[in-house]
Amino acid sequence: xxxxxxxxxxxxxxxxxxxxxxxxxPYLSGEARGEKRQQALTKPASTRAADRLAAATTNRRDSVxxxxxxxxxxxxxxxxxxxxxxxxxxxxDWDRRKFYLVSGIIGMVVGVGLYLGTANLxxxxxxxxxxxxxxxxxxxxxxxxxxxxxxVDEFPNAMDxxxxxxxxxxxxxxxxxxxxxxxxxxxxxxxxxxxxQQALGIPVGDACSKLFQRVPVAEANFFGIVIAIQQKAGGSxxxxxxxxxxxxxxxxxxxxxxxAMSMEAKASAAIIASLPFVVGILVYLSSPRYIELLWIKExxxxxLAISAFWMFxxxxxxxxxISFDF
Numbered sequence: 001x002x003x004x005x006x007x008x009x010x011x012x013x014x015x016x017x018x019x020x021x022x023x024x025x026p027y028l029s030g031e032a033r034g035e036k037r038q039q040a041l042t043k044p045a046s047t048r049a050a051d052r053l054a055a056a057t058t059n060r061r062d063s064v065x066x067x068x069x070x071x072x073x074x075x076x077x078x079x080x081x082x083x084x085x086x087x088x089x090x091x092x093d094w095d096r097r098k099f100y101l102v103s104g105i106i107g108m109v110v111g112v113g114l115y116l117g118t119a120n121l122x123x124x125x126x127x128x129x130x131x132x133x134x135x136x137x138x139x140x141x142x143x144x145x146x147x148x149x150x151x152v153d154e155f156p157n158a159m160d161x162x163x164x165x166x167x168x169x170x171x172x173x174x175x176x177x178x179x180x181x182x183x184x185x186x187x188x189x190x191x192x193x194x195x196x197q198q199a200l201g202i203p204v205g206d207a208c209s210k211l212f213q214r215v216p217v218a219e220a221n222f223f224g225i226v227i228a229i230q231q232k233a234g235g236s237x238x239x240x241x242x243x244x245x246x247x248x249x250x251x252x253x254x255x256x257x258x259x260a261m262s263m264e265a266k267a268s269a270a271i272i273a274s275l276p277f278v279v280g281i282l283v284y285l286s287s288p289r290y291i292e293l294l295w296i297k298e299x300x301x302x303x304l305a306i307s308a309f310w311m312f313x314x315x316x317x318x319x320x321x322i323s324f325d326f
Contacts, residue, residue: 090143107132154187159245166238205231269318
């Protein structure tokens, strides 16, 4: 190998080693970390304060995000609707065993009644199934919705009682007792639950927050949030509840407007849904032999079954179109 080429290679290796020494040695010896610490100590106070504020803001943001996730998880677990919750929201003092017993009795009554009327075991079995599983659940849902509707109608009056009582100098506990003694049902019994929980040592904010579990409507949730915030942060309770009462009354007014505007669609849906039955009854009264082929011939029975299925699909579609969530 030529001497000049060997010298060039040696010089290149020395240069590469020198460059690596310059850039890597500070990290190996700790000089870079020392310089960073010196820079941190020599920074202006305003810059260090800004860095601490940014770090605190980031930590606070992460903490709030984690808290929101925990709250959302607890809300999902709390809002899981069980049979006990349905029974309590319907205003019944039954337990699970009593509900199943009543369901069995209703199923037996319906099944036996259909068997005595038709002497058909299949019809009686369907009636037993519907009476034991479908009818009690429907009745429970009906009672639950009816009770919630009565609560929503009476709840703004309870807010007005609290507002007037607080403005006149009464404490919040006395206002709650007035509602528990003099308000209409079901507001009366729900506020009695709050008073009983307070007597057991539960804070009034937590007791009011649990109202939403027994009456799952936005109005009860608003009330619990207002009381909880006022207990923690302070402020004018009468003003906050007065605003809440105004909002609840405006929501009720808006619901009435929506119901009035949707009555035309509901009437049209009712007429369309009842038209096949009315026509069938009129045809049977005028020409019974003409229409009785539908339940005498096999083809007629199949046609009736298919028509009933599509009629059910149409009624459900119309119900979905005219139902509004408030």
